[in-house]
Amino acid sequence: MASYFDEHDCEPTNPDEQYRQNALLELARSLMQGVDIDLGPDDFSEWDQRLPPPAAKEIVQNLPRAVITPAQADKGLKCPVCLLEFEEEETVRKMPCEHLFHSGCILPWLGKTNSCPLCRHEMPTENKEYEEFKKDKERRKQQDHRLENLHGAMYT
Ligand SMILES: [Zn+2]
Ligand SMILES: [Zn+2]
Incomplete structure (x- = not known):
């Protein structure tokens, strides 16, 4: 008998990730239908839980x-x-992640948030606080990485 994993290893992505992506696309679609999206309160300490600010x-x-x-x-x-x-021969817009969209679909979306609704690829924003948050996150990641390297160098 085939195991669960044998039967399911053709799944392209895990269901959680797929759900997150779909949620973002849902938002982009409602925007296209003229529904105003509430991006939550302007609390900059919780960027992790919110949609990032508009693309520059x-x-x-x-x-x-x-x-x-x-x-x-x-x-x-x-x-x-x-x-x-x-x-x-239709002219479309190409995101840095290579995803293609109609101008009328992606431009209003990027006026709301900076990421590709399909893969969440982020573009630079004009929001200083958000850019700081991103840099800080990057710094912490690098620090973790350095510590790991150091650890590796000491114990191998
Ligand atoms: Zn479209
Ligand atoms: Zn993309």
């Missing part, structure tokens, strides 16, 4: 454009927000 305007304005190739159109490539298939 300059970055959003300069978000690269891409033209859908016949191969992409043939594959039925869709905009992850509105789920409409892209048409050949």
